[in-house]
Amino acid sequence: xxxxxxxxxxxxxxxxxxxxxxxxxxxxxxxxxxxxxxxxxxxxxxxxxxxxxxxxxxxxxxxxxxxxxxxxxxxxxxxxxxxxxxxxxxxxxxxxxxxxxxxxxxxxxxxxxxxxxxxxxxxxxxxxxxxxxxxxxxxxxxxxxxxxxxxxxxxxxxxxxxxxxxxxxxxxxxxxxxxxxxxxxxxxxxxxxxxxxxxxxxxxxxxxxxxxxxxxxxxxxxxxxxxxxxxxxxxxxxxxxxxx
Amino acid sequence: xxxxxxxxxxxxxxxxxxxxxxxxxxxxxxxxxxxxxxxxxxxxxxxxxxxxxxxxxxxxxxxxxxxxxxxxxxxxxxxxxxxxxxxxxxxxxxxxxxxxxxxxxxxxxxxxxxxxxxxxxxxxxxxxxxxxxxxxxxxxxxxxxxxxxxxxxxxxxxxxxxxxxxxxxxxxxxxxxxxxxxxxxxxxxxxxxxxxxxxxxxxxxxxxxxxxxxxxxxxxxxxxxxxxxxxxxxxxxxxxxxxxxx
Amino acid sequence: xxxxxxxxxxxxxxxxxxxxxxxxxxxxxxxxxxxxxxxxxxxxxxxxxxxxxxxxxxxxxxxxxxxxxxxxxxxxxxxxxxxxxxxxxxxxxxxxxxxxxxxxxxxxxxxxxxxxxxxxxxxxxxxxxxxxxxxxxxxxxxxxxxxxxxxxxxxxxxxxxxxxxxxxxxxxxxxxxxxxxxxxxxxxxxxxxxxxxxxxxxxxxxxxxxxxxxxxxxxxxxxxxxxxxxxxxxxxxxxxxxxxxxxxxxxxxxxxxxxxxxxxxxx
Numbered sequence: 001x002x003x004x005x006x007x008x009x010x011x012x013x014x015x016x017x018x019x020x021x022x023x024x025x026x027x028x029x030x031x032x033x034x035x036x037x038x039x040x041x042x043x044x045x046x047x048x049x050x051x052x053x054x055x056x057x058x059x060x061x062x063x064x065x066x067x068x069x070x071x072x073x074x075x076x077x078x079x080x081x082x083x084x085x086x087x088x089x090x091x092x093x094x095x096x097x098x099x100x101x102x103x104x105x106x107x108x109x110x111x112x113x114x115x116x117x118x119x120x121x122x123x124x125x126x127x128x129x130x131x132x133x134x135x136x137x138x139x140x141x142x143x144x145x146x147x148x149x150x151x152x153x154x155x156x157x158x159x160x161x162x163x164x165x166x167x168x169x170x171x172x173x174x175x176x177x178x179x180x181x182x183x184x185x186x187x188x189x190x191x192x193x194x195x196x197x198x199x200x201x202x203x204x205x206x207x208x209x210x211x212x213x214x215x216x217x218x219x220x221x222x223x224x225x226x227x228x229x230x231x232x233x234x235x236x237x238x239x240x241x242x243x244x
Numbered sequence: 245x246x247x248x249x250x251x252x253x254x255x256x257x258x259x260x261x262x263x264x265x266x267x268x269x270x271x272x273x274x275x276x277x278x279x280x281x282x283x284x285x286x287x288x289x290x291x292x293x294x295x296x297x298x299x300x301x302x303x304x305x306x307x308x309x310x311x312x313x314x315x316x317x318x319x320x321x322x323x324x325x326x327x328x329x330x331x332x333x334x335x336x337x338x339x340x341x342x343x344x345x346x347x348x349x350x351x352x353x354x355x356x357x358x359x360x361x362x363x364x365x366x367x368x369x370x371x372x373x374x375x376x377x378x379x380x381x382x383x384x385x386x387x388x389x390x391x392x393x394x395x396x397x398x399x400x401x402x403x404x405x406x407x408x409x410x411x412x413x414x415x416x417x418x419x420x421x422x423x424x425x426x427x428x429x430x431x432x433x434x435x436x437x438x439x440x441x442x443x444x445x446x447x448x449x450x451x452x453x454x455x456x457x458x459x460x461x462x463x464x465x466x467x468x469x470x471x472x473x474x475x476x477x478x479x480x481x482x483x484x485x486x487x488x489x490x
Numbered sequence: 491x492x493x494x495x496x497x498x499x500x501x502x503x504x505x506x507x508x509x510x511x512x513x514x515x516x517x518x519x520x521x522x523x524x525x526x527x528x529x530x531x532x533x534x535x536x537x538x539x540x541x542x543x544x545x546x547x548x549x550x551x552x553x554x555x556x557x558x559x560x561x562x563x564x565x566x567x568x569x570x571x572x573x574x575x576x577x578x579x580x581x582x583x584x585x586x587x588x589x590x591x592x593x594x595x596x597x598x599x600x601x602x603x604x605x606x607x608x609x610x611x612x613x614x615x616x617x618x619x620x621x622x623x624x625x626x627x628x629x630x631x632x633x634x635x636x637x638x639x640x641x642x643x644x645x646x647x648x649x650x651x652x653x654x655x656x657x658x659x660x661x662x663x664x665x666x667x668x669x670x671x672x673x674x675x676x677x678x679x680x681x682x683x684x685x686x687x688x689x690x691x692x693x694x695x696x697x698x699x700x701x702x703x704x705x706x707x708x709x710x711x712x713x714x715x716x717x718x719x720x721x722x723x724x725x726x727x728x729x730x731x732x733x734x735x736x737x738x739x740x741x742x743x744x745x746x747x748x749x750x751x752x753x754x755x756x757x
Contacts, residue, residue: 053300054316087671094677104676105638109661143335143394146296147349147401148325157352161339187668189640189661198576198664202644205603207580 005209013200013210020196021217023110027182027192030114032175035121042070042122043129043160049151070126077123083184086116090188113185121174128170132163172229176222193217247274248307249405249436250295255304257290264290265301266460272405275434279447282457283483288440291457292409295438296327309404325353328398332410334390336382336397343369343378346397354401368396372426388419395426406430408439444487448472456480514566517542518557519587520549522572523665525690526751527593527717528553530572537754542571552686552751553591556610556719556739560589563735575664576644579603582722589732590720593687595646596713605723607732609716611744615650615708616688617701618681620673625680626699630706631655637679640672647682650708654680670695682708684715686748690755 010017045066055063077085090112097104136159144154183194191199193214200210250272257265264287272278280288293299294306297313297320306313308323337345346365350356356364369375372392382390391411398406408427412420424446431437431450441447447454447468454471456464456479464477475481520528522541528551531538538548539558549570561568573581578590582604596606617634619625628634635655641647643662651659660678663669666687672678674697683691688700708714719736721729 091671091675094675098676139331139333139335142298146324146329148321148353150321158337189663191661202576205579207577
């Protein structure tokens, strides 16, 4: 009986699921890619070294402010639920834009949702990349400095490329997390897969089968990504340690 | 004197409570090969790393030609281009192949174009016997091969002085020879060098001056024959005894 | 002697059990977030009933008064459960609750899955707008041309939105608190809801105003402006019993209960 309802529901409401799927994938892809790009400048700030002898007082002050701001940023966006961030941002900005410009018709939930997931993801990726940079053998930086590279050049040419490559599996995992967590953005009215399922439920009064279908869809998405991440890992490390 | 390349004056360094260097004075002249020997903890590696300010002394002066590296206004990055360093653990750039390891600084710091940089790199790779490995992935090289590439990388910048931090300590015995040969050839060509090593036979063969360090001071310094055959200090004698025992 | 005692014990328990079974339970499901029909409160009064499984939380509202009256007349012990709007019909059909008294309209769609009693309240569809909006003096649908309109997920009000000319139909939201926020934050221009609910939202929030479409409102079916009690299709006996009770509650009584609920909810 459940199987006939599954094919039944899919044939009648496939457009709902497809639309929801597209929004979910859009949010996860933009969120992860955007989060990565946004994390890079913050990474640069966080890996700044303060040289008490050679830096000017102004430069030390600016560096400290930058590092402080980055810490507040990561603490806040990792420490609050994305659902709460979405509500504050979407509704808050709606009012601000209306009061300032008189027209907030262009301010749609999907815009706010994409911004929130990008910022949220960036906070996590900053920490991932920072860990990856710290894990790089200090000898790499020493060799670069001894050749005459400035710390900045050494970071950009030698350290960051290695750190980013090492961090790719973790970033792939962030993508998987985003596929699922994007569902909380439905609370501001984005038609993601979770909300789509809700619509099917209210139309069919069947609260179980649509969610089973959705679970399968999420599982398919996350499994495909997990496979790709695994492939990436093995390409770099040449196999698991279990054979040692 | 115009041929003093490095002049170390009253250098002191502590790590926390531990006084690693307790007032070092030393001059290195052009084409001179100076070797630092001593047991671990003597401060020899710390001293070597102070010479290009990888470690920062607490006080004193380090004059490279007329530039005091300790002066905050000195452009360290620029001066480091003329001081080459070779590390115990090679420290080849993992995200570049052999030839790119050598050309990276030439292209990015000296503004050379790719062809000119690669020509120079091939010249020095050939000199260390690694020309055939130009396109190789550094991960696939043996320790001895990696160290020779590291030497070529430093030589590409055509430095005034080369610093070697225990260049063969991390190598399997059968590869030590190929690296020592390269260093010896450099010495013969007149490259100014400061070497930290445990290879005593090599030290005796290649050096103009040997410095024996213990507990953060230079206990004794002199020509190899003096140090090895007629050490003045009891502790020097005790240290060397360990190596002639076999 | 022992045999007589054990026989006596068995007889006694049969009597007790028989007595207990006349203490039958009537489980009612509602959202507890749909004032003035049903809402939750921490204060116990003569109008409230405790919420099943949530000590210290009570429900009040027009639906609660209706539930209490029905339980009283049917001589059953009332148990009230709070369930999300979308979960009410599934809960009914899986026997977790016996009645849905939750301001629910008896639409044709819903009739495919449940049975409905006679109407127990009749209402009107209105608009809720921002206190500073341009629509305060509107009287007909065409006055709202081009607005961004929103309603609760899975309600008839969400379907009615498309009758507004050139409307921008925003994605529905799950709760009335979210819907109210949409209007007060100016991310939606109009919330379409029913009169008593609109009255309660406006009473609670001075940024909201209600607009009645006196000059040309929505094209609605009977089912859209009434609310009824939902039951399992198989529960035909209970359906007759509930309808019998409803027949005893006059329109005046119903309106009085609603007015009183609105007042209490304002406190």
